[in-house]
Amino acid sequence: MIEQLIRQYFLENHKVSEIRDLLLTRNEIKISISTIKRILSSLGLKRKNVLESSMQDIVAAIIEEIHSCGYNLGYRSLWRKLKLEYKLTVKRDTVYNLLKIIDPDGLANRFGNKLRRRQYISPGPNFIWHLDGYDKLKQFGFAIHGCIDGFSRRVLWLEVGTTNNDLAVTAHYFLKTVKKLKLLPTLIRYDKGDKSFIQGKSVKNQQIESYWGRMRQHTVDFYIQFFKCMQEKGLFDGSNLHTKCLQFCFGPLIRHDLNTNRKLWNEHRIRKQAVRNHLAGRPNVLFHLPHRYASRDYRRNVNPNTVEKLMNKFTKKPKLFEPYIKELSELLISNVEIPANPTDASNLYKKILQEYKIFENQN
Numbered sequence: 001m002i003e004q005l006i007r008q009y010f011l012e013n014h015k016v017s018e019i020r021d022l023l024l025t026r027n028e029i030k031i032s033i034s035t036i037k038r039i040l041s042s043l044g045l046k047r048k049n050v051l052e053s054s055m056q057d058i059v060a061a062i063i064e065e066i067h068s069c070g071y072n073l074g075y076r077s078l079w080r081k082l083k084l085e086y087k088l089t090v091k092r093d094t095v096y097n098l099l100k101i102i103d104p105d106g107l108a109n110r111f112g113n114k115l116r117r118r119q120y121i122s123p124g125p126n127f128i129w130h131l132d133g134y135d136k137l138k139q140f141g142f143a144i145h146g147c148i149d150g151f152s153r154r155v156l157w158l159e160v161g162t163t164n165n166d167l168a169v170t171a172h173y174f175l176k177t178v179k180k181l182k183l184l185p186t187l188i189r190y191d192k193g194d195k196s197f198i199q200g201k202s203v204k205n206q207q208i209e210s211y212w213g214r215m216r217q218h219t220v221d222f223y224i225q226f227f228k229c230m231q232e233k234g235l236f237d238g239s240n241l242h243t244k245c246l247q248f249c250f251g252p253l254i255r256h257d258l259n260t261n262r263k264l265w266n267e268h269r270i271r272k273q274a275v276r277n278h279l280a281g282r283p284n285v286l287f288h289l290p291h292r293y294a295s296r297d298y299r300r301n302v303n304p305n306t307v308e309k310l311m312n313k314f315t316k317k318p319k320l321f322e323p324y325i326k327e328l329s330e331l332l333i334s335n336v337e338i339p340a341n342p343t344d345a346s347n348l349y350k351k352i353l354q355e356y357k358i359f360e361n362q363n
Helices: 002-011 016-027 033-042 055-066 075-084 092-102 104-111 167-181 206-232 240-267 283-288 304-314 323-332 342-362
Strands: 128-134 143-149 155-161 187-190 197-199
Touching: 002 016, 002 033, 016 033, 016 283, 055 075, 055 092, 075 092, 075 240, 092 104, 128 206, 143 167, 143 206, 155 167, 155 240, 167 304, 206 240, 206 342, 240 283, 240 323, 240 342, 323 342
Parallel strands: 128 187, 187 197
Antiparallel strands: 128 143, 143 155
16 A cells, blocks of 8 residues: 555655655655655666666657647656656656657747746635636537646646536536545635635636646647648538537547646646746645645535535536437447547547438438
């Protein structure tokens, strides 16, 4: 059990002192730094003098990401994704040097992207959660909703469904997270509410709005361009049938990529910037170990039974497609499998519509 947790925290790039504090804070396990080092050594886990994976595997993974939703990732984010998603052992400098060869223009463009924003201060984790919906994929049937902790910038949820305007769906996201974390924030920022609910324009909801830019760059922009290309080729006309088929074929992929984006963001290190008044560090560490930053957790206790009752009574689970689309696809095509990549999803989408057209003409 302890070895498994230490391995997990190590692979999330935590320092040994952070692993010790996380074990104590999150798992109620008190253990010394020397013991953690000994366990890491016995597991063969180390940071220096590590034998990298084969160059062929590393290059293949980078090329795959460049031609998918990872095409806008910076070399640090790509380095973390190669370790998390592809289970590769690779040095950060290796990723950077390979990108200079494989994608020099993209690397230069990402380095040249500079943006100045106003300052923001939150006293500690769970003092304020920022909630918002993202509409850039809505014309294609995908509505994204997210929430970020104001102090740590930890993304608490990042979900995709058919709507982000239905308060019952938003309530489901919120209560599911409250149930998982077993806490409530002091304040929530959204579009309307009461004393614990800060009302304001979306442009003032700075933390989550700032994250949307990174999310689009690293994940969503690929799908925006992919679907626009399908639209230009006449493969998507915005009809209910086309929209539901698109949701059925691409929904699982988008959900997976958003979940990966969330994990990568929460584990990456936010560097100190002169133009921003915020703490440097990894969102997960800032969220779980605020005492390391002379802060405290502003959580409010919650009754799990009350949360369960509210979820059963007032919330609505998000949907990516109507049941009849799944039944239709299985009727027209035998052995339908969840697509593993955008190409497979596109081929399945075209095949369903093609078979449906044949079915209509025959009947």
